[in-house]
Amino acid sequence: MSKLNWSHYQEATKGSAPASLLMKALQHVPQTGQVLDIGAGGLRDSRFLLAQGFEVYAMDREPSFANLAFEIKNDAFEYVVCNVERFAFPKQRYVLVNAQYVLPYVRKEELPRVLIDVEQSLVPGGVFCGQLFGLRDAWKDQPTISAYPAAKIRELFRPFEDVDIDEKEFDRETAMGSPKHWHVYNMIAKTSTS
Ligand SMILES: C[S@@+](CC[C@H](N)C(=O)[O-])C[C@H]1O[C@@H](n2cnc3c(N)ncnc32)[C@H](O)[C@@H]1O
Structure with a gap:
């Protein structure tokens, strides 16, 4: 996506409700503490998490x-x-790592290590939530996007002890109003409690 489009994205999502997957993941986060928001974009989730009493470390490459x-x-x-x-991921710091619609932009050769780093950055019993795109996603052949088969996604999340994968396929407009076919794997993954 071009820089111009990212600024449109920021405007389109500013002030919108937190991600539904984040709301679901929070049911598994037992206490407040430090949260990492990866690819935080227009900061809708960061603002919500701050209001809930979490300490938020937000990151975006743009x-x-x-x-x-x-x-x-x-x-x-x-x-x-x-x-x-x-x-530079710290070790065992976050109760939650939130990565809404950002991992598809991480290069295929880097994603396995990034997910290991994410797992190690969580406290025992910590929670990750985020998405990957499946092979029928309309953006799967875009040069900046990576899409994966289900078996590869299960392999990528092997560092986590408990993984919930919710595959969804639907047609819906993007945040900027363009029609799109989505093939999304919603992931909630937990680290071991010990
Ligand atoms: C689709 S937007 C999602 C923004 C936000 N998480 C949300 O749900 O509203 C993806 C965001 O990830 C950021 N991003 C993409 N690749 C990234 C990377 N490798 N590292 C950090 N941020 C990245 C983009 O700049 C953009 O803000």
Whole structure:
């Protein structure tokens, strides 16, 4: 997606409700604590998580999105412009890692290591939520997108102890109003409690 389109995306999603997958994942997060929001975009989820009492570390590789972060005056909020492929993940820090519609943009050769880093950055019993695209997604052949068969997705999430995979296929407009066929794997994955 071009830079121009990302700024349109930011406008289109600013102020919208938090991701439904995030709401589902929060049922598995027992306590407040530190959350990592990867590919935070227009910060809809970061703002919601702050309001729930979490400390939020948000990251996005698109520099033009940082302007929204400056508007958030909250000591529990930190923001960094960074590509997740180069992020120095801390060990056992987050109760939740939220990655709404960002992993499809991570290069295929980097995703296995990124997911291992995500798993190791979670506290025992910590939760990851995010999506990958399946092979019937309309964007599967775009050069900046990666799509996967179900078996590969199960393999990628092997570092996690407990994985819930919810495959969905539907037609719906994108945030910017274009028609699209979506083939999405919604993932909620937990680390071991010990
Ligand atoms: C489809 S938007 C989703 C934004 C937000 N998570 C939401 O659900 O509203 C994808 C976001 O991921 C960011 N992004 C894409 N690839 C990334 C990467 N490798 N590292 C960090 N951010 C990335 C984009 O800049 C964009 O803000």
